[in-house]
Amino acid sequence: MTPPNDDASAPSDPTVPNPDSTAAAAPPPPIGRGSFDHVMEQFARDYLRDRRSSRRWNLFFRFGWLALGVFAAWSVYRDNHSSSTPTGPHTALVELRGEIAAEGQASAEVLLSGLKSAFEDAGAQGVILRINSPGGSPVQSGIVFDELRRLKEKHHKKVYAVVEESAASGAYYIAAAADEIYVDKASIVGSIGVLMDGFGFDKVMQKVGVERRLLTAGENKGMLDPYSPLSEKQRGYAQAMLDQIHRQFIDSVRTGRGKRLKETPETFSGLFWNGEEAVKMGLADGLGNLDYVAREVIKAEEVIDYTPKENVAERLAKRFGAALGEGAVRALGRLPALR
Incomplete structure (x- = not known):
């Protein structure tokens, strides 16, 4: 006879915990003051944690900007004091590179700053202006030409122009003020002329039926507007102005080169030549580079x-603001240029 199964027949004891019931999650506490305090405490902890994180990021950015300012100041100091003051006889060098313009490293302000320092140094036995430029502003070129001649007379020092790739147009305008000009046999030299370029869209606008509404006070105020027709009278005004600037350019070259210049009908026509031909024409005095001279x-x-160097702070300023005005002027494309 099989004995009865005690486990199956035994009634459940309410005092003994049920394994299945312990696995289930405990029910949430009843909503009351205790649960509200718990929520507020958690909120306060999260808020304080966020505030600490925000303060850390603020401190990080402040220290970052402070470090950037210290670095910029150090860069300015290094640029101004990096080279020791020369004590013995030496050759002073000033670089003219890129387009000659009011805003840039080839402006009259920058070039003359370096040239004045070079001329005023008692140890400088002579000054070399090393040129690699296609030209640019006739105003900036004329300022440097006049000041360079004044500095030579004041300090009784000679200045030599040494051409690398090119000394064309406004760059040659400046080179003509030197006592002697040296070139490479393949340098580009000359381009003694003036240009003013632009576009005319008035006929295109007529074809597509677009009306130009330009209001001016003064009959020539809209002169050279690319969307308006150019009258013969206005064309004559512009040409007369270019001819006058060209004459100023020619007079400066003749003054600087003197009897060394072998004029031909093409000399002032805007043509350019290599260095070897430039020597034959009297536009240059000989072949030679910086070290040779x-x-x-x-x-x-x-x-x-002695070339002034642009520091970090100046580069940042130009990148975020100063260069915008120059870009707007260049976009117009209507100012005379020696190039």
């Missing part, structure tokens, strides 16, 4: 650069 002509082989 310093060593063989000036007789001071040590070369010290």
Whole structure:
């Protein structure tokens, strides 16, 4: 006879915990003051954590900006004091690179700052203006030409123009003020002329049926507007102005080069030549580079650069603001240029 199964027949004891019931999650506490305090405490902890994180990021950015300012100040100081003051005889160098414009490293302000320092240094036996430029503003070129001649007379020092790739148009305008001009046999030299370029869209607008509404006070105020027709009278005004600037350019070249210049009908036509031909035409005095002129002509082989250098703070300023005005003027494309 099989004994009865005690486990199956035994009634459940309410005092013994049920394994299945312990696995289930405990029911949430009843809503009351205790649960409200718990929620507020959690909110306060989260808020304080966010505030601490925000303060850390604020401190990080403040220290970042402070470090940037210190770095910019250090860069300015380094640029101004990086080279020791020359004590012995040497050749002074000033670089003219890129387009000659009021805003840029080839402006009259920048070039003359370096040239004045070079001329005023008692150890500088001569000044070399090393040129690699296609030209640019006739105003900036004329300012440098006049000041360069004044500095030569005041300090009784010679200045030599050394052309690398090119000294064209406004760059040659400046080079003409030098006592002597040296070029490479393949340098581009000359382009003694003036241009003013632009576009005319008035006929295109007529074809597509677009009306130009330009209001001016003064009959020539809209002169050279690309969307309006150009009258013969206005064309004559513009040409007369270009001819006058061209005449100023020619007079400066003749003054600077003197009897060395072998004029031909093409000399002032805007043509350009290589360095070898430029020497034959009297536009240059000989073939030579920076080291040759310093060593063989000036007789001071040590070369010290007086070209003003742009520091970090200036580059940042130009990137975020100063260059905008220059870009707007260039976009018009209507100012005379020596290039």
